[in-house]
Amino acid sequence: MNKLFSPPWWATSPHIQTILPFIFKVTKPVTFRQRQELPDGDFIDLDWLGQAQNGEPILVVVHGLEGSTESHYVRRILTEAKKAKITAVVHHHRGCSGEPNRLARSYHSGDVNDLAFTLSQLTHYYPNSPLYAVGYSLGGNVLTKYQGSAQQNSLIEKAVVVSAPLTLAACAKRLESGFSTVYQRFLIKRLQRKMLDKINTADLTAQMPISKKQLKMLNTFYLFDDKVTAPLHGFTGVNDYYQQSSGLNYLQHITKPTLVIHAQDDPFMTDDVIPNKDQLSPMVEYELHPFGGHVGFVNGGWPWKPTFYLEQRIMNFLLADNDITTQQ
Structure with missing residues (x-):
């Protein structure tokens, strides 16, 4: 258990942790959209922050259920990526970018194929850029399953999974x-x-x-x-x-560095999502906090201007071996 995160006295409730970030959203950095045609005739949209050059890393952001670039946690990680001067791209699930997808099917918690397609496209067009990824909630479960099922063939060099419903x-x-x-x-x-x-x-x-x-x-x-x-x-x-x-059984097969962050008071989950030691690959760092809610982790400020734990933790893990460092 990592004790770096500690909520302020006014934000120990899991519901305050979950709802407050939804209410007080930061301003989203400017992004540009790229439509990606899929092999089955459908499409998904990618929202880009910057454009990778000279082999610079690309951070792939995978949002949660009914999320998008407008989600509070996506806005914050894009803001942090901009501070760190790295390129980021938001992978929208089908039908989540503001326009209905074309097919009857949509997306689900175990749909790794669309993410795999996006990653293959990024690798094709930016072959010298290492790919990092962060997945939130449903997107975190998708990312976990991708990492575990792809194993050594994963195109992601490092990943962070936040508040994922692994069971x-x-x-x-x-x-x-x-x-x-x-x-x-x-x-x-x-x-x-x-x-x-x-x-x-x-x-x-x-x-x-x-x-x-x-x-x-x-x-x-x-x-x-x-x-x-x-x-x-x-x-x-x-x-x-x-x-x-469910992503839980895929954790033991992950071969690329992956950080998993959970809050034990998450109102979306039970202790069934918490892996035991035998379910964790040596490449998985598991971080369980007593508090934090669901994709919350408010660690300071005041209710009208909260500060957050997640973004610094995510970027520090992903960029630990790079010359790039996050700005405090």
Whole structure:
């Protein structure tokens, strides 16, 4: 357990840690968009901060469920990358860049193929630039699975995983109780709106696994994943999806330096996401904090102007062996 992170007295609640960063977002640095056509006829968008030259590293940012470049944690890591003068690129999941994707399918917690495609494109066009990556929440689970399944063939030199739901079934169950249901309700409504748009799209209606009436009844992640996520992405059901997509069992196969950061009070998770020593590869550094909430880790300031632990920790880990150093 790493004790470098300590919340201020007014931010020990996991819900303050989770919600406050969402409310007080930093200004996003200027980015430019690149559309990337996928082999199956769909697309994803990349948002670039700068452009790598002379073999400079590229930081790949993988956002969480229904996130984007506008997410508070993405804005902050882009700001930190700008300070460190390194190029960063946000890999949007399908349909998360502000425009619906073309196909009936979308993205899910174990979808490593789109990330692998982005990484292969970056390696092709910037062959001398080492690739670093940071994944948050769902994106952290995707990054974990990619690192563990690719093993020595991973195109990422170093990675950081933040607040990842590494055991999906347990996390889905956690969100069905207490105040955590507020987060579930917020996210489910966003997913339902997206699915409703697809049900209403003439070319996609026949491919939808449910009707509008059925969609309104899916008020938990377990139900949504069973009736929508699983059938749309080739799983036999929700349990098959959760079993194949959970990142926990991939940690032991990771061969590239990877830092995993969790908060034990994360309202999206239970202790089931915490790996034991036998589940950790020697290349994985695991950091568990008593406090921090979900992608929160507020470590100072005041409620109207909080400061954060994550960005400095992420950049220091990724750039430890580089001449580039982060600015305090």
